[in-house]
Amino acid sequence: MRDAILNRLVAIITAAVLVACVLFALASREVRTTGGLL
Amino acid sequence: MSLLTRGTLWLGLYFHLIVLPLVVCGVWPGGNTGRPFATQFGIACGYAALTILVLEFALISKIHAVSGVFGQDALQFFHRQMGLLATLLLVVHAALMLDSGYPLVWLNPFAPDAPWAMRWGAIAAWAVGLLILLSLLRRPLRVSYDSWQLSHGALAEIVVVAALIHIVLFGGYSAGLPVRIMLAGYALLFLALRLWFQWVKPWLLWSQPWEVVTNVAELGDSHTLTLRPAGHPGFVFEPGQFAWLCTGKTPFHKDRHPISMSSPAFDEPGHPVSFTIKALGDWSGQVVPALQPGQRVWVDGPYGVFTADRCQGPGYVLIGGGAGIAPLYSICQTLAQRGDLRPVYLFFGGHDSSRLIFREQLRQLAQRMNLHTVFALEEPGPDWTGERGYITAAMLQKHLPAQYKRFPFFICGPEPMVASMEKILPALGVPAAQIQTERFVMV
Numbered sequence: 001m002r003d004a005i006l007n008r009l010v011a012i013i014t015a016a017v018l019v020a021c022v023l024f025a026l027a028s029r030e031v032r033t034t035g036g037l038l
Numbered sequence: 039m040s041l042l043t044r045g046t047l048w049l050g051l052y053f054h055l056i057v058l059p060l061v062v063c064g065v066w067p068g069g070n071t072g073r074p075f076a077t078q079f080g081i082a083c084g085y086a087a088l089t090i091l092v093l094e095f096a097l098i099s100k101i102h103a104v105s106g107v108f109g110q111d112a113l114q115f116f117h118r119q120m121g122l123l124a125t126l127l128l129v130v131h132a133a134l135m136l137d138s139g140y141p142l143v144w145l146n147p148f149a150p151d152a153p154w155a156m157r158w159g160a161i162a163a164w165a166v167g168l169l170i171l172l173s174l175l176r177r178p179l180r181v182s183y184d185s186w187q188l189s190h191g192a193l194a195e196i197v198v199v200a201a202l203i204h205i206v207l208f209g210g211y212s213a214g215l216p217v218r219i220m221l222a223g224y225a226l227l228f229l230a231l232r233l234w235f236q237w238v239k240p241w242l243l244w245s246q247p248w249e250v251v252t253n254v255a256e257l258g259d260s261h262t263l264t265l266r267p268a269g270h271p272g273f274v275f276e277p278g279q280f281a282w283l284c285t286g287k288t289p290f291h292k293d294r295h296p297i298s299m300s301s302p303a304f305d306e307p308g309h310p311v312s313f314t315i316k317a318l319g320d321w322s323g324q325v326v327p328a329l330q331p332g333q334r335v336w337v338d339g340p341y342g343v344f345t346a347d348r349c350q351g352p353g354y355v356l357i358g359g360g361a362g363i364a365p366l367y368s369i370c371q372t373l374a375q376r377g378d379l380r381p382v383y384l385f386f387g388g389h390d391s392s393r394l395i396f397r398e399q400l401r402q403l404a405q406r407m408n409l410h411t412v413f414a415l416e417e418p419g420p421d422w423t424g425e426r427g428y429i430t431a432a433m434l435q436k437h438l439p440a441q442y443k444r445f446p447f448f449i450c451g452p453e454p455m456v457a458s459m460e461k462i463l464p465a466l467g468v469p470a471a472q473i474q475t476e477r478f479v480m481v
Contacts, residue, residue: 002112002475004460009049010119017056017090017123021082024060028067029075 044107055093059085059220068214073138080134081211087127088201090120091166092224094194095231100239100282100338109343111280111296111476118173125170132163155207162200169193182320184293191292198228236290243289243336246270250333251310253326258393260316260361261326262300265335271307273340275299276347277372278365278448278476281339283313285325289336295321298450298476299340300364300396302371303347311337314395316361344476346373349446351472353381353408355438357429357459359451360388360395365476366450367396374407382407383438383445387414387429387455391422412437429455431462443467450476 060082063070073081096104097117105113136142144152147160169190172179176186202225205212212221248265256262263283266272275281280298284291301312317323329335346354346369354373356366363386370382388394391413400411414425414433425433434442447468449459456475463473 003115004470006112006116006119010116010123013053013056013120014123016053017086017127020057020060021079021086024064024082025075025079027064028071028073028078030072 041107048104048107052093056086056089059089059217059224062216062220063211066211066214066216068211068217070211076134077138080131080138083127083134084131084205085211087124087131088198088205089224090124090127091194091198091201092228092231094121094124095198095228095235099231099235100341101234105341110341111344121170121173125166128163128166132159153207155204155209158200158207159204162197162204165193165196165200169197183295184319184321187294188292195232202228239338240289240336243284243338246336247334248272248311248337250329250331250335252331253329255327256314256395257397258316258360258388258395259323260314260395262312262314263326263329263335264301264310264312265337266310267308268334272309272311273337274305274307275303275311275340276345277303277369278345278347279303279340279342280344280365281311281313281337281341284336284338285321285329285333286336289338293321294338296341298342298365298368300367302368302375304375314361314364314367316395318361342476344448344450344474345369346446346448349448349472349474351380351444351446352441353383353439353445355434355442355445355447356382356384357447357449357451357455358384358386359429359455360393362449362451362455362476363395364450366448367400369448370400370403370407370409374403374409379408381439382409383412383442384409385412385414385429385434385437387451388416390415390417391419410437428458431466434462434466443469444472446472446474448474448476453477 063085094117097113097120100110132145140156143149144156145160145163146152147157147164152160172181172186172189202221205221206218211217247268249268251264251266254262278298280296282294283297284294286293297313297315299311300314301310315322315326317327344365354369356369358366366384370384373380373382384400386394391397394413397413400409403409404411412425412433414427414429415422416427418424418426447463449456456477460473460475464470
């Protein structure tokens, strides 16, 4: 049971770390614009 | 502060330390924004992998403030799983960096035109690959626990040092002062953890030696070592806990083994402590049987949350196999010594009757407490009157009282037995919170 709980915790941390990485990449990625007013 | 609060705080700190580099790099990018999403994601994976790898040392450094909350055995398991996550992040990091245009040949640290930053990155990648392979394939490759322990520590140190040098030499985000200060902080944390584990902790143990009182051969190719504290009060432990034994000339010796206490637990320190060790390798098969009374050894403990004192109920069900009987025997003796009248149902599985450690002692103990023993043999002789085969759901139901679902269950033994019980018990209606397991093989 303990291992199952720990595995669930690892899964939650994995998901949270991946979300943090995605947010970091989204915030710092190149932004392509179509020109015009921008 | 309650255990739950402390656990939540430690977990919060752990997660924040993993993502802190992303926050620092995000706030002080230093002109490193504007790369494609995949490249930035790869960089983030690299930073997260590094911090997880640094924190891996914290998980195994036996820091009492942390191990007292989660249990060192749980931390070892968590360390293993998080190591796999760090490896996955490193693979993603390398793959996305290669995809963004870096040449494949730079994965070779000896490539003639590779920049030093890439050579160090490649060294870290190969070292982590070797480390994971050795951990997963230690048994099939027949690598001894001692050799594995030495190589694991050395490779892990190479990984972290090489990865830090890789990041600093590469520049990019790490060219900025805030990120450099942050990296210096992680490097200091890494050094402090290594210093604590390799030097400070053994130094503290050195002034607290233990002395072998007796070394008795048991059934099942096992030996029970009884130790007494020499010149210090020793420690108080809870029945079911374990300690690291070091039989080298000093506690600085790298050869340390996690072993459960098999003697009763007392409320005050100063009592001798016994460890029952089954011959499974070089140390347990050759060094332990040769230990003589009077010899000095080093005991680092107690650790673990597999203890009856933390999980109360109207009675207990103990399920053990092989050397997994040691912590269960400690629980039984402690309850007997405390005059505890609650019923205890002990199921003990073994190959044949000659391998049932403490069989006779358990029969004698049953006269002093409310203990019901059920022995199950895989290969019983013709005279055997006990149970036959593996411990099954039907066997448990046959011997347990009607109110068994309210009892805490403690399971310790070989991996297949523990895994089998983790399926059987929930099917029998035992709540998950009442099932405590311990695997005596950590790697």
